Amino acid sequence: MQRNILITGGAGFIGSHLVRLFVTKYPDYRIYNLDKLTYAGNLENLTDIENADNYKFIKGDICDSGLVNSLFEKYNIDSVLHCAAESHVDRSISDPLAFVQTNVIGTVTLLQAAKNNWNGNFDGKLFYHISTDEVYGSLGSEGYFYETTAYDPRSPYSASKASSDHFVRAYHHTYGLPVKISNCSNNYGPFHFPEKLIPLCISNIINKKPLPIYGKGENVRDWLFVKDHVRAIDTIFHNGKNGETYNIGGHNEWTNIDLVKELCRQMDNKLGRESGESEKLITYVKDRAGHDLRYAIDASKLERELGWKPSLQFAEGLSETIDWYLENQKWLNDILNGSYINYYEQQYHKR
Ligand code: NAD
Numbered sequence: 001m002q003r004n005i006l007i008t009g010g011a012g013f014i015g016s017h018l019v020r021l022f023v024t025k026y027p028d029y030r031i032y033n034l035d036k037l038t039y040a041g042n043l044e045n046l047t048d049i050e051n052a053d054n055y056k057f058i059k060g061d062i063c064d065s066g067l068v069n070s071l072f073e074k075y076n077i078d079s080v081l082h083c084a085a086e087s088h089v090d091r092s093i094s095d096p097l098a099f100v101q102t103n104v105i106g107t108v109t110l111l112q113a114a115k116n117n118w119n120g121n122f123d124g125k126l127f128y129h130i131s132t133d134e135v136y137g138s139l140g141s142e143g144y145f146y147e148t149t150a151y152d153p154r155s156p157y158s159a160s161k162a163s164s165d166h167f168v169r170a171y172h173h174t175y176g177l178p179v180k181i182s183n184c185s186n187n188y189g190p191f192h193f194p195e196k197l198i199p200l201c202i203s204n205i206i207n208k209k210p211l212p213i214y215g216k217g218e219n220v221r222d223w224l225f226v227k228d229h230v231r232a233i234d235t236i237f238h239n240g241k242n243g244e245t246y247n248i249g250g251h252n253e254w255t256n257i258d259l260v261k262e263l264c265r266q267m268d269n270k271l272g273r274e275s276g277e278s279e280k281l282i283t284y285v286k287d288r289a290g291h292d293l294r295y296a297i298d299a300s301k302l303e304r305e306l307g308w309k310p311s312l313q314f315a316e317g318l319s320e321t322i323d324w325y326l327e328n329q330k331w332l333n334d335i336l337n338g339s340y341i342n343y344y345e346q347q348y349h350k351r
């Protein structure tokens with residue numbers, strides 16, 4: 001079956017894995033990637049598929065309703081996989097309005113375009129919203145987030161994502177828009193921008209720079225390999241129920257300090273450094289304001305109803321991720337020296 005799918009934020013970390021999966025797995029689908037190319041968007045993430053016949057990149061802002069509506073009309077969009085967002089908690093603390101703009105206004109702009117262009121003819125249509133477990137707030141040392149857990153966002157980032165989730169549900173209930181939402185735990189893997197904990201530490205271990213640990217490093221995150229996340233999105237997109245929410249997680253909880261020590265151990269081994277050398281780079285720094293203590297997802301609904309499970313053990317996924325960064329130091333260095341920003345000009349203005 002042919003489909004015309006608008007993927008937003010497809011030049012980012014998760015979006016690029018999602019674009020690659022859909023472009024290669026479904027040659028009959030046409031994939032339109034709308035991305036503003038903020039600091040987090042990098043077309044070097046997609047060089048392997050950028051010339052595929054069923055793929056087109058459009059540089060633009062999801063808040064630009066004129067552009068978004070023109071894409072619905074021109075490409076007869078029947079599905080949206082909405083990934084674009086401002087995604088870094090620390091940036092949301094220093095610039096909350098940027099998060100309201102993209103995550104809230106941008107999402108509502110897309111919802112409005114879908115509603116108006118589909119105009120009540122919802123057959124074969126779907127608005128899939130990709131969200132985070134952070135909307136549920138923070139856990140103590142026990143318990144899990146379920147799909148039924150009440151929202152309790154505590155950072156400007158999670159508050160903006162919670163708001164966007166509410167709007168998606170509101171469009172479903174009020175206008176009948178076909179929607180699906182998934183809330184996923186922390187992702188890791190190739191193409192992860194080196195301001196988030198795992199790629200930052202990999203990059204700093206390579207370059208023998210300090211590894212900044214907020215507070216005492218006792219905060220807990222539930223880590224999932226990014227390819228397992230996009231596999232889950234594929235499953236929910238095709239087999240999930242209209243109007244439903246699915247939690248996605250790895251059942252893989254680590255305190256930040258244990259995780260960074262495991263990274264140090266694996267990297268000393270791979271780099272032929274003396275055991276314990278990289279751990280000496282660990283530096284405790286001032287805690288993040290309002291730092292959520294623990295996230296942990298119960299993903300049993302997704303496993304029970306749609307048969308999805310994480311495919312990789314963490315040690316394996318981390319090792320694959322470290323190997324990718326070691327083999328792709330040009331990708332990393334292009335980000336560290338800012339030259340990745342020129343890629344769009346070079347690639348798209350030469351034509
Ligand atoms: P990212 O920051 O790596 O990528 C975001 C992408 O969106 C970038 O390519 C950026 O250029 C684009 N973008 C930002 N503002 C835009 C705008 N106004 N218009 C068009 N494009 C814009 O983020 P990510 O880590 O890949 O996260 C993707 C989605 O998954 C987000 O919605 C995030 O909330 C969600 N999520 C992320 C994680 C995680 O661990 N990274 C976990 C769960 C859910």
Ligand code: TYD
Pocket residue numbers: 088089090186195196197198200212213214217219220221256288
């Ligand atoms: P991050 O990768 O920013 O993801 P999120 O805040 O969405 O969970 O951070 C993961 C954890 O690592 C979080 O508890 C904050 C912590 N952290 C550090 O200790 N040092 C750092 O330099 C960063 C970026 C994060």
